[in-house]
Amino acid sequence: EIVLTQSPGTLSLTPGERATLSCRASQSIGRYLVWYQQRPGQAPRLLIYDASIRATGVPARFSGRGSGTDFTLTISSLEPEDFAVYYCQQRNDWPALTFGGGTKVEIK
Amino acid sequence: QLQLQESGPRLVKTSETLSLTCTVSDGSMNDKSYYWGWFRQPPGKGLEWIGTIYYDGTSYYNPSLKSRVRLSLDTSQKQLSLSLSSLTGADTAIFYCASGRVYMVGGFDVWGQGTMGVVSS
Numbered sequence: 001e002i003v004l005t006q007s008p009g010t011l012s013l014t015p016g017e018r019a020t021l022s023c024r025a026s027q028s029i030g031r032y033l034v035w036y037q038q039r040p041g042q043a044p045r046l047l048i049y050d051a052s053i054r055a056t057g058v059p060a061r062f063s064g065r066g067s068g069t070d071f072t073l074t075i076s077s078l079e080p081e082d083f084a085v086y087y088c089q090q091r092n093d094w095p096a097l098t099f100g101g102g103t104k105v106e107i108k
Numbered sequence: 109q110l111q112l113q114e115s116g117p118r119l120v121k122t123s124e125t126l127s128l129t130c131t132v133s134d135g136s137m138n139d140k141s142y143y144w145g146w147f148r149q150p151p152g153k154g155l156e157w158i159g160t161i162y163y164d165g166t167s168y169y170n171p172s173l174k175s176r177v178r179l180s181l182d183t184s185q186k187q188l189s190l191s192l193s194s195l196t197g198a199d200t201a202i203f204y205c206a207s208g209r210v211y212m213v214g215g216f217d218v219w220g221q222g223t224m225g226v227v228s229s
Contacts (some may be wrong), residue, residue: 001171034215036155043204043222044147044155049215056217087155091214095168097145097157 002026004088004100012108019075021103023088028068034089035064035073037082038102044087048073075105083107110136112205112220122229124195130188130205130220137163137183141210146179146190148201149222158203161188195227 003026013019023033031051036044046055048064051071061076075082088100116128128146136142146158161167161179169177178191188205202224206216 032213034212038155043206043219044216045219046208046212046215046217049212055212055215089155089157089214094214095143095160096170097160097214099155099157102154 001096002029002090002093002098004090004098006086006088006100006103008103009101010104010106012106013078014108015078015080017078019073019078019082019105021073021075021086021105023066023071023073023100025069025071025090025092029090029092031067032090032092032094033064033066033071034091035062036087036089037084038087039081039084047086078105110134110207110218112207112218114203114205114220114223116203116223116225118224119226119228120195122195122197122227125191125193126195126199126203126225126227128190128203128205128223128225130190132186132188132207135186136207137181137186137188139163143208143210144181144188145206145208145216146188147204147206148199148225149204150198150201156201158190158192197227199225200227201225 033051035048038044052064111133145160159169167179180189202222204222206219208216
């Protein structure tokens, strides 16, 4: 089973700052990585698929990059609604899927 | 616009079976470009994939749950179904259904609001 490790566990930032979230896979997954945002009390929201392609309606301040085992989600300038938990998910073993443990972006 | 809505009993007894339904708002279930998934999230914890099902009923399951889970779909009723048997307290979670398109390479872009399933003796 491919294990995804997200870091940091919690990121404390202020609105307007840049957020950089990491997701590392236990073995190469090519570009088969997805990012989700989950706000409190809400279902996950697809942000990025195929490592770097923004889903429909996702603001340009969200960007993803990486391949192989190391991936990054960057939020260029945090808006109040961006404070949430972010999960990465791999599909290299499709249809088997696994998630990372999540990174919480909180207001400092 | 596609919408999903989960429904089912909120409280189920230990050792029994949880049966959930996901109602699909449009005719997407007949579209080969869609896939459908079920996920769960224990209170305060992360996301776990339960299984994925295609328009033709082909389904795949999380190996850790495979012996206890079954997915099905009814295109005439526009409904997906999840059955999880031999329940324990560790199965208490919010359960989500979701859909994705094949070009999203494993991503799910439409999610239901989720339904809480509590397992208690």
